[in-house]
Amino acid sequence: xxxxxxxxxxxxxxxxxxxxxxxxxxxxxxxxxxxxxxxxxxxxxxxxxxxxxxxxxxxxxxxxxxxxxxxxxxxxxxxxxxxxxxxxxxxxxxxxxxxxxxxxxxxxxxxxxxxxxxxxxxxxxxxxxxxxxxxxxxxxxxxxxxxxxxxxxxxxxxxxxxxxxxxxxxxxxxxxxxxxxxxxxxxxxxxxxxxxxxxxxxxxxxxxxxxxxxxxxxxxxxxxxxxxxxxxxxxxxxxxxxxxxxxxxxxxxxxxxxxxxxxxxxxxxxxxxxxxxxxxxxxxxxxxxxxxxxxxxxxxxxxxxxxxxxxxxxxxxxxx
Amino acid sequence: xxxxxxxxxxxxxxxxxxxxxxxxxxxxxxxxxxxxxxxxxxxxxxxxxxxxxxxxxxxxxxxxxxxxxxxxxxxxxxxxxxxxxxxxxxxxxxxxxxxxxxxxxxxxxxxxxxxxxxxxxxxxxxxxxxxxxxxxxxxxxxxxxxxxxxxxxxxxxxxxxxxxxxxxxxxxxxxxxxxxxxxxxxxxxxxxxxxxxxxxxxxxxxxxxxxxxxxxxxxxxxxxxxxxxxxxxxxxxxxxxxxxxxxxxxxxxxxxxxxxxxxxxxxxxxxxxxxxxxxxxxxxxxxxxxxxxxxxxxxxxxxxxxxxxxxxxxxxxxxx
Numbered sequence: 001x002x003x004x005x006x007x008x009x010x011x012x013x014x015x016x017x018x019x020x021x022x023x024x025x026x027x028x029x030x031x032x033x034x035x036x037x038x039x040x041x042x043x044x045x046x047x048x049x050x051x052x053x054x055x056x057x058x059x060x061x062x063x064x065x066x067x068x069x070x071x072x073x074x075x076x077x078x079x080x081x082x083x084x085x086x087x088x089x090x091x092x093x094x095x096x097x098x099x100x101x102x103x104x105x106x107x108x109x110x111x112x113x114x115x116x117x118x119x120x121x122x123x124x125x126x127x128x129x130x131x132x133x134x135x136x137x138x139x140x141x142x143x144x145x146x147x148x149x150x151x152x153x154x155x156x157x158x159x160x161x162x163x164x165x166x167x168x169x170x171x172x173x174x175x176x177x178x179x180x181x182x183x184x185x186x187x188x189x190x191x192x193x194x195x196x197x198x199x200x201x202x203x204x205x206x207x208x209x210x211x212x213x214x215x216x217x218x219x220x221x222x223x224x225x226x227x228x229x230x231x232x233x234x235x236x237x238x239x240x241x242x243x244x245x246x247x248x249x250x251x252x253x254x255x256x257x258x259x260x261x262x263x264x265x266x267x268x269x270x271x272x273x274x275x276x277x278x279x280x281x282x283x284x285x286x287x288x289x290x291x292x293x294x295x296x297x298x299x300x301x302x303x304x305x306x307x308x309x310x311x312x313x314x315x316x317x318x319x320x
Numbered sequence: 321x322x323x324x325x326x327x328x329x330x331x332x333x334x335x336x337x338x339x340x341x342x343x344x345x346x347x348x349x350x351x352x353x354x355x356x357x358x359x360x361x362x363x364x365x366x367x368x369x370x371x372x373x374x375x376x377x378x379x380x381x382x383x384x385x386x387x388x389x390x391x392x393x394x395x396x397x398x399x400x401x402x403x404x405x406x407x408x409x410x411x412x413x414x415x416x417x418x419x420x421x422x423x424x425x426x427x428x429x430x431x432x433x434x435x436x437x438x439x440x441x442x443x444x445x446x447x448x449x450x451x452x453x454x455x456x457x458x459x460x461x462x463x464x465x466x467x468x469x470x471x472x473x474x475x476x477x478x479x480x481x482x483x484x485x486x487x488x489x490x491x492x493x494x495x496x497x498x499x500x501x502x503x504x505x506x507x508x509x510x511x512x513x514x515x516x517x518x519x520x521x522x523x524x525x526x527x528x529x530x531x532x533x534x535x536x537x538x539x540x541x542x543x544x545x546x547x548x549x550x551x552x553x554x555x556x557x558x559x560x561x562x563x564x565x566x567x568x569x570x571x572x573x574x575x576x577x578x579x580x581x582x583x584x585x586x587x588x589x590x591x592x593x594x595x596x597x598x599x600x601x602x603x604x605x606x607x608x609x610x611x612x613x614x615x616x617x618x619x620x621x622x623x624x625x626x627x628x629x630x631x632x633x634x635x636x637x638x639x640x
Contacts, residue, residue, distance in 0.1 A: 268621035
């Protein structure tokens with residue numbers, strides 16, 4: 001599938017942001033390695049998801065484009081698909097769980113997509129989407145298990161490696177597995193001896209368990225701050241991960257917040273909890289990274305800061 | 321003085337971070353212009369101040385280096401001088417007002433500097449520093465009025481223009497005036513017809529008033545969230561600003577917070593209030609920037625996030 005990642009890159013490179021790779025001497029000191037952060041928080045719509053969404057939508061037939069697309073997503077894929085659809089002049093319907101972060105819902109609506117609210121159980125999403133597809137002929141663009149979504153997601157690691165060259169490890173977060181699958185395909189295609197590590201919240205460790213058991217073991221309604229990683233592997237992502245990923249490790253909620261605080265305070269980057277999970281894996285020292293060159297995919301930066309800024313505004317008012 | 325900026329750049333370029341220039345299509349749409357943000361929040365120690373500090377310290381005589389340096393600063397210059405001194409093996413003593421943000425005090429101490437706490441009145445700093453200089457023979461490195469600090473600060477705009485080329489405007493925040501002076505020297509040296517605009521909090525508008533009156537009118541203990549801009553112009557910075565800056569505009573506290581929220585949420589950059597002031601000036605639409613190419617110096621990203629992350633940690637604990 002490496003050829004599909006290369007083709008996706010050619011297809012989307014003029015439209016996606018070629019996001020910066022950031023480094024920090026403090027991070028290198030702490031980890032005793034050379035770390036390269038691929039900052040997809042700077043991607044259009046604030047996450048890597050735009051890569052896959054634009055790749056998938058730009059390959060639809062004229063007929064499909066006319067009828068429109070539908071998906072279910074807690075947020076980042078929703079925004080990404082909404083913007084990609086807007087840019088390509090396609091109607092997008094997005095089914096979002098009622099606990100999706102309000103900032104992500106508002107942004108999705110802002111890109112002109114139609115929102116349909118559904119329940120929080122994994123099966124709720126399908127139950128809402130299927131009747132709409134039957135009625136209106138929408139094309140379903142699955143947030144992670146779609147092969148075009150996976151190829152598009154893989155272009156982040158592809159760009160990273162094209163820019164920094166040889167790497168010993170590439171770390172990616174894993175939720176539905178689209179990013180990890182794409183990362184593994186791109187990495188093994190360009191650097192066959194590099195190791196690919198998936199990092200997952202302990203509280204939503206279906207990929208870890210599925211990888212160990214050799215069969216898909218989904219997780220139901222997991223409780224993790226990393227809201228982008230609450231979904232489970234699909235048939236395509238599981239197959240690719242089983243074949244190409246070297247290891248899956250888990251991190252605690254505290255480790256996720258610590259990594260997030262490190263990135264915000266020391267590297268001055270706004271990343272969402274899911275976006276800090278791969279760095280949390282590096283900082284957890286479960287892998288021997290000494291003197292290694294380590295690529296780290298920072299998946300996104302969409303976090304609700306309304307409360308934070310409301311507090312600052314109250315403080316200015318009271319000090320007048 | 322443009323030659324001094326060029327010389328400073330040659331002197332410090334191997335040590336400072338060549339910080340990225342960021343753009344955002346949303347920002348260009350809102351302002352109807354092309355904006356280029358020079359992101360000094362990614363500079364070593366989290367602000368542009370490291371440029372001037374390293375430039376000044378690397379020109380000290382052997383005798384001066386042996387005796388050590390002293391300064392007064394609410395935070396960013398303190399951290400910058402502390403790290404520059406550490407890298408060059410020089411003792412640094414920093415006089416910090418008792419209301420300096422605790423995260424900046426801790427960072428300064430972390431770089432190995434000796435901290436002396438003083439009062440919050442403008443004169444308190446001098447009163448604390450002078451006896452120590454008399455006793456120990458320290459060299460005073462003024463945070464803004466020192467010509468080597470000014471030349472060093474100017475290298476940020478110098479790098480920006482070398483990277484992006486022609487600009488119609490360059491916006492810089494103004495507190496003590498070191499950054500604005502350096503920015504004006506660099507900009508007029510490279511692009512004589514570009515306009516340089518200083519942006520200042522309304523609540524600390526000594527530079528605005530001094531510029532208008534043609535004489536220094538200092539401000540006493542101003543109340544602004546932009547803690548890096550509470551200081552007043554000095555003799556050198558006032559002279560340079562009077563000669564080379566085209567306009568000084570002011571922004572309200574609300575405008576500063578709005579600009580900060582825009583940079584965090586939309587551009588995924590952690591900037592401190594002072595660091596958002598130049599963007600607040602652009603967003604305030606006081607200048608006609610339509611179809612113009614606008615450089616914006618984002619001065620720093622040091623903000624205390626302890627409370628924000630403590631709240632997140634409480635939330636994860638309570639949801640267990």
